[in-house]
Amino acid sequence: MKTLWQHCHVATMAEGRYSIIEDAAMVTAGSLIEWIGPRSQVPTGDYAQVYDLQGAWVTPGLIDCHTHTVFGGNRSGEFEQRLEGVSYADIAAKGGGIASTVRATRAATEDELFASAEKRLRSLLRDGVTTVEIKSGYGLDLANERKMLRVARRLGDALPVSVRATCLAAHALPPEYKDRADDYIEHICNEMLPALAAEGLVDAVDAFCEYLAFSPEQVERVFKVAQQLGLPVKLHAEQLSSLHGSSLAARYHALSADHLEFMTEEDAIAMAAAGTVAVLLPGAFYFLRETQLPPMEALRKHGVKIAIASDLNPGTSPALSVRLMLNMACTLFRMTPEEALAGATQHAATALGMGDTHGSLEAGKVADFVAWQIDRPADLAYWLGGELDKRVVRHGADVTA
Numbered sequence: 001m002k003t004l005w006q007h008c009h010v011a012t013m014a015e016g017r018y019s020i021i022e023d024a025a026m027v028t029a030g031s032l033i034e035w036i037g038p039r040s041q042v043p044t045g046d047y048a049q050v051y052d053l054q055g056a057w058v059t060p061g062l063i064d065c066h067t068h069t070v071f072g073g074n075r076s077g078e079f080e081q082r083l084e085g086v087s088y089a090d091i092a093a094k095g096g097g098i099a100s101t102v103r104a105t106r107a108a109t110e111d112e113l114f115a116s117a118e119k120r121l122r123s124l125l126r127d128g129v130t131t132v133e134i135k136s137g138y139g140l141d142l143a144n145e146r147k148m149l150r151v152a153r154r155l156g157d158a159l160p161v162s163v164r165a166t167c168l169a170a171h172a173l174p175p176e177y178k179d180r181a182d183d184y185i186e187h188i189c190n191e192m193l194p195a196l197a198a199e200g201l202v203d204a205v206d207a208f209c210e211y212l213a214f215s216p217e218q219v220e221r222v223f224k225v226a227q228q229l230g231l232p233v234k235l236h237a238e239q240l241s242s243l244h245g246s247s248l249a250a251r252y253h254a255l256s257a258d259h260l261e262f263m264t265e266e267d268a269i270a271m272a273a274a275g276t277v278a279v280l281l282p283g284a285f286y287f288l289r290e291t292q293l294p295p296m297e298a299l300r301k302h303g304v305k306i307a308i309a310s311d312l313n314p315g316t317s318p319a320l321s322v323r324l325m326l327n328m329a330c331t332l333f334r335m336t337p338e339e340a341l342a343g344a345t346q347h348a349a350t351a352l353g354m355g356d357t358h359g360s361l362e363a364g365k366v367a368d369f370v371a372w373q374i375d376r377p378a379d380l381a382y383w384l385g386g387e388l389d390k391r392v393v394r395h396g397a398d399v400t401a
């Protein structure tokens with residue numbers, strides 16, 4: 001069954017550029033794009049449905065390639081304390097920080113986690129998101145990491161969004177392994193990852209490489225097991241200090257290395273050679289009032305692909321809008337609106353290993369797109385949040401919320 005979509009302009013985002021087609025049309029067949037081009041050249045055919053997009057700008061559906069959408073509780077109380085001058089270290093010493101989210105996540109049932117995550121995810125979807133990555137990492141034992149990953153899978157089944165589930169068991173040290181980080185890594189490698197992978201709950205493996213989390217050596221042990229299991233890897237790296245986790249990620253041909261404020265030019269060279277995407281997270285940068293910018297010039301100079309994501313999480317980025325992240329990428333990181341949009345479409349798809357099927361509007365790719373009633377593509381990075389008038393199409397079907 002073929003559908004014709006017309007009276008629109010398209011920013012196809014092919015090759016990570018706007019790649020604009022003015023007065024365009026698109027033919028979808030089932031869930032795929034069959035043809036896209038100038039309206040004057042639409043193939044004649046028998047179209048079951050014809051949509052008039054009323055002059056909209058069409059872009060690929062937004063892809064949020066780094067989120068921690070599933071978690072128990074929230075940390076707005078800690079936010080308030082921090083603004084009153086209590087340090088993050090003090091909060092952590094009193095059992096706050098990631099540990100408090102781990103307690104709340106462990107205490108929540110699968111259904112409770114689903115219900116709270118669904119609300120956050122719907123907020124992202126109202127913003128034009130059609131693909132989202134969701135990490136575990138607040139369970140930190142087999143049963144609770146499984147619970148989180150099952151919620152991620154269920155969200156993908158219940159809502160009109162493609163979900164990629166990432167196992168982030170190596171996010172923090174669980175209390176029962178206090179002062180035994182190597183033992184916890186061994187538990188992840190020998191028990192957790194093999195079991196969760198066998199259950200089909202894991203699309204990729206992530207870790208937090210930082211002096212207050214896990215060392216490059218510990219991360220490497222996790223990466224080796226991921227590789228044996230045939231799972232791609234990603235890494236939280238260089239967020240607070242320079243441990244060259246991004247170079248380690250590149251050695252393992254990671255899909256992405258994320259955060260990266262403290263990365264060096266050598267790291268950028270290694271990532272470019274490996275095709276590892278740099279995922280920048282302006283929401284966390286903003287929320288933590290960071291001052292060290294990611295090395296934009298080195299990333300551009302060496303041709304590292306740059307993605308932008310929300311990092312939606314209760315501690316460092318309670319961000320419910322990808323468009324707001326595009327704005328922050330421009331204002332805080334000095335990206336262009338075109339680079340930012342590429343970062344939430346084509347390059348985000350590549351950061352999830354989906355670059356061949358998603359992220360740009362080209363014949364043969366999946367028909368995930370948004371028809372925005374805006375004046376020009378830069379509007380997507382211009383407005384600070386809010387809702388824009390739009391139609392959202394996923395797998396060729398209108399799913400506008």
Ligand code: DI6
Nearest residue numbers: 098208236284313314315316
């Ligand atoms: N980096 C972050 O910014 C978050 N996790 C990570 O690895 C923090 C998560 C939290 O504070 O709950």
Ligand code: FE
Nearest residue numbers: 066068236311
């Ligand atoms: Fe994160």
